[in-house]
Amino acid sequence: MKALTFTVSKGGVGKSLITANVGAAMARKGKRVVLVEGDTNQPLQKILGLTFSSKDLKLEDVVERNLETEKVIYPTGVDNLSIMPSGISLQSYFEMDPLGFVRKLGEVETDFMLIDVPFPLGKAAFLSLGFCEHFIPILTEDEIVLCVESTIDTIRLGKYLLKSTPIGFLLNRIKTPKFNEEFVKDLEDLLEIPCIGQIREDPEVTKSYGEMGVQRAFLAYAKLPQSDFAQNIDGLADWLISQKLDARRKDVIKLLNEVTRPPEN
């Protein structure tokens, strides 16, 4: 299993939208993909048009009661694409039973696992980055300074402490020609990873998030195949599949033990 997460520096950059759509794109290309819903707002479920009742088993039940992981892997209506709903946020696992959480996630049999982390990251970063071998920072044109600063922090944290490798960064919601070729190249030099997608702002795509209660959410990759967004997502999926990414092999339990260890004094 290859576990991936997208990291962000602020809310509203399109993390959940990209997670769901990339997952769907890879699934369509024949890979088994499991999405982990780590945000209590449940954006992934909304985008995929899914609803779970309080009676349905969720990730926290599996962790808490040590049940079989398969019980909370639900189909999504897209072949090969499954979802693990969670009634609590990723942070809460950190406080509840972080080791149980990673143990249970580690048991999942799949090609790719994409973990959707709520913003702000906080302790959830330990869990998601700690669990995933790889991560992809997303930057936006708005507040680029904040994005760059925070991305450098995340890269350093992930790489050196949590042993998670950044494999490339995404530029999303591009509104002006500010992100020209030269800028992107300079950004690649600075972050020391390649840019693996540049997605223009598209109001139709933004609607697919289903905000404001006006419109229902939808999977933009499937519904708007001609959009810049869908084409970038498709390319990203191809790229991810083609990369020889390391399968998960970290001893997360040990890692977390180390990270969560209180100071000596």
Add this chain to the structure above:
Amino acid sequence: MEKKASVAVFLLLFLLALASTSKTIAIRTDTRTIFVDKNNINGPWEGSPEHPYQNMTSALDSASNGDVIFVANGTYYENLVIAKSVSLQGQDEHGTILDGNLTGDVLRIVADNVTITRFTIQNAGPTLGFSGIHASSSSGHNISFNTIRNNFHGIWLYVSHNNAINNNTITYNEYGISASASNSNFISLNDLLWNNITGIGVTDSAEETISNNNVSNNDFGIQLIASINNNITSNSISHNVNYGIYLFNSNSSAYSANDVSLNLDSGIWLMQSAGNFISNNSIRQNARFGIYLTNSTANVLSDNDISENHQYGIRSEYADANVIFNNALTSNRIRGILFFYSHGNKAFHNNFIQNFQQLETVYSTSFLDSDMEGNYWSDYNGTDNNRDGIGDSPHVIMDQNDRNNDTRDNYPLMGPYEDMTLTFEESNYHFPTISNSTISEFRFDLQFIALHFQVENPNNASGFCRISIPQKLVKSPYTVLVDNETIQLTVLPKSNTTQTYVYFEYNQSAREIEILPTQSYELIQAIEALRKKYDDLNQAYDKLFSDYSSLNQLIQQTLGDYNNFTTMYGALNQTYWNLLQTYEELVASNNRTEAQYSFMNAAFWCVSIVMVATTLATSALTIKYRKIYALSRTQKDLIDKYKVELEQLSLMNSARNQFETDVQRRKEKIEKFEGKYGIEIRPHDSLDEIVKNLELKRKKED
């Protein structure tokens, strides 16, 4: 040379002319005050304050036009002819006395623009025409603050116009003020009392303004003979022995807002007079008639309160085509109105209330309604089934002398009529009402373009109101609120594009009525609803705020607990992992020991039989082995534990090292990027800071 001389002569003449003109002007503007004091018996008499003249005749002789003659207190027995435009000023109205010694006029004015003020003027000759002040063929006088008594005429204006006669007390003359062939005089604020014939008499005159005078206890109060276009207003005319106001052959005058009461004959008598407007007067308790019309036509009598007169409210004799409307005719002792050989008179919108007999007609033809509305008769017993404020059956008044000549009010009103008037933006708006309630506090609410008034009808269980509303001020359709509750209203068919007639009923005795355009009403309702919502929201907000505060407190408390738990958890976790490690090591050690023990046991049983003899020696060896085993196990425990510690130490330290290397390595790149794009990029410089910061963020977000 000759030419130059002629120019010089011309200039000289011009300058002389200029100088002489200046001198003339200087003299004319230099008015003088001449002093008179009868106590200056021995002279000298120069008219100065130190040496005043002893009498007014001397002062007048020396005076010029525009001079002031100031007269000190004392009685001056003089008959003066004033032939100059001077101002006579007495020291004190009651102390400076001009006495005609019962001969001729006291003051006879033959020049224009004379002022006479603060004198007592008395005792002119007792026979015809002799006056306290006689203005003869001269105009523009100002006669004020004088007491004028015991003359034939107090003041007699004869062919004298544009005079102002104010604030005088004129008593015990034959005639108080007489104006003959004199026009446009202003007679106001005078007291005319106890004059033997008339208080004010006007003959052959026009355009007189007589206002705010107190005309009492004379024979006739005010008498107008052969005079037109006069304005008699706001006078108090009472206790006169004969008529309050008497008109003979006097036309086109206005008599308004006078209080004509308690006169010993009638209030107002119009004889052979036409086209007069008698309105808004209070004509009460006169000994005979309120208004007496004889041989008079086309007069308008409106909005008068004609009450409690001892005989008739209005008596009309041989008087035709008069219009009588909006009057209150109440409690007159014999008749409200008598028409006696009178024809074509119109009476409508009058309120006939409890007169001994409301109306009597004798050989007369009258019209008792107009535009399908008649009068209110307090003794009318008809019904109003169609609810329009008008009785269903006529009110019939029999002609006692001519049984075939009944007079009918075809549209008797079901309640007293009142023409409510509002002034808005300098226009008057009329709201004619018919109601069995007393209407008060009638007002206009500009904010909602609404009418407000109060109704009171203590004697009736149910009240009604028919009101006509000018569309121009308040637009239909209307909503009527009675004590803030909407009620049913009927729009009457009589309504037209300018006036809307509405009718509504109410139950209890005292009510607040509001009539407003339905549009305004809906607006008010909407505003009320919004206000209520706002209040609710406000309340909800307060509650939320209070809940929020409690919650916040709880969160702070929980956060504290959380921090404690986190610390405890870390410690417990550490202990747990240490214990787990120890446990795993113990299990392994135990397994090993068990295996070794089994083997040794078997060996022991096998060998023991053979090696009975060597038991003691073997036992010693066994003991020795066990000691060595225990020692090696302890060493292994220590090694494992040390290894774990080492690994843990190395992970964090190695991360820190790598992080610092990265910081150094990337420093140059960041600076380059910053320089190129003019921005500042400040990532964290230490791993611990990031870790700590994430923890902090988490707390804040909670």
